[in-house]
Amino acid sequence: MTTPGMVLRFSVEGGDYAAAGEAASKIKKALRKIGVDAGVIRRVAIAAYEAEMNIVLHALRGRLILEVAEDKLRVIAEDEGPGIPDVNLAMQEGFSTASDLAREMGFGAGMGLPNMKKCSDTITIETTKDRGTKVVMNFDIDDDGVT
């Protein structure tokens, strides 16, 4: 990303199911306001939602950061939490370590990271056991890729 453009930050609380999804929803509204292509908005919103849910389901607290420039979008999700023990395993569809409570509420289908990967153009994951995780997802604004 050449010019940083605009940066918006949204904090996310672990275990706060009532507010879950609000950060992704705000990101979606912001992108709509600046007139990003509807297909791109959809990809970013879905990826941001999954990232937000991962923080709610697994971490203590964290935040989503949206960076917008004219050519690129970036969503960063960083949290203080347990970290991901095996990233490759977590990338597999259907794999989940979500709690029974989360599953009872319909979450934890094991599609979070796979969906984030599918929706973004590039994704990098840094994770440290018992410290936390940082996921960086980049999206091309022009390319309306089908997810």
Add this chain to the structure above:
Amino acid sequence: MKTRYHSVVLDEEKCQGCTNCIKNCPTEAIRVRGGKAVILTERCIDCGECIRTCENHAKKALSETLDDLKNFRYRVALPAPSLYGQFKRGVMPRAVLAALRQIGFDEVYEVAAAAELTTYAVRTYLEEYTAANDRRNLPLISSSCPAVVRLIQVRFPGLIPRIIPIDPPYVTAAKIFYRERLPELDYPPEEIGLFFITPCPAKITEIKTAVQAGYHVDGAIPFVSIFGKLQEQVEAGEKIDVLPKSTGVGIGWARAGGESVAVKWDNSLSVDGIHHVAALLEEIEMDKLNDIDYIEAMACPEGCVGGALTVENPFVARVKIRKLAETVNDKELPPEVAALGAELYAKGFFYSGQELPAIPALQLDKDLGVAIKKLEQVEGLMTKLPGLDCGACGSPTCRSLAEDIVQGNAQLSDCIFILREELEELASKLLLLSQKRPPALGKTGSEKEVAKSESKESSGKD
């Protein structure tokens, strides 16, 4: 296409400049300026929510009236199915249709009858689409509510491809009339006036702005403007015998959920009320409802029976429609209707062909770079505004005021809290200045008194 035409307008004389309507508008399309509400035409979706909300009845719908019948030699009424739910229990469609004839129409063609053909078309389209498409291209969304369609164009443009491209029942009614009845009549098409009898303003706007290919609906007359006359005729009794063609399948379309029941599509979901619809569309946009095939979304509470231009309480009307539909077979499409539906569907008769462009009315700027800068300014202003969304500035929320300021349509001091702060600052500055005097004049009276009281206090302590 005249996209900026709106049937919903303001009656300036009645508007008191309160802020009830701005808070309830699903597209934030209303502002109060100079003590009067102003509708931002690009954003308005004609849902009629403001008509419902306004206690002073300052919002109204422009429409045709019975006087307009004079412009035609042969007048046809196309009554919406929800009209049947407006009268006392026991009043059957037959009586309502006769009443329409008795107030000046030469012929009545029931939209409820056309809705049965639409039922066939929607079901067939659903079968074809679900067989050919991946689940991520689902659910499809009904096209029958024009306010919902417009809401999608303004707020959810990514969902435009999900709108079922089948004409709403009143259009099918008009097309069928042109196909079946026109050849039998001795009038040229321009001397025949087709009027949709409407429960809502969104249909009026749709009629005025749609590209009408192969048919022509000349206007719309709201329930509320002719109800009194119809009621009189219903009470006076039938002088003309009109045989209703519709069954419960078509009549059921008047209420929320009726469409899905008629189409007999199990894996469907029905939602009504424009704010509920918007919340559900958010979910669909996030791919959370891919396991559902078909969404029946109605802008008005309880469906068309709750239209802003109806007379009866929506909940009461809904029950009346359900009971009525049950008494005249709401289970199966009559075989001859299904046969005609199949014949017409094969010819593409129901295909709407309406181009539905995205309406970028909520965008801050056409240019992405400029829009980003503007959004940054909005975010900056949000840190200054109180976040109470009180509406006293005339914009519905603090965020919308921030946007209005960035667009040059409002200023920061429009916020009464900011104004108060500014005044407070100014007042303290004034006070400070008033106490200053050129050294030649010596200390002011107030400064002397302050000095005195201070010395008293300190002496009192001793």
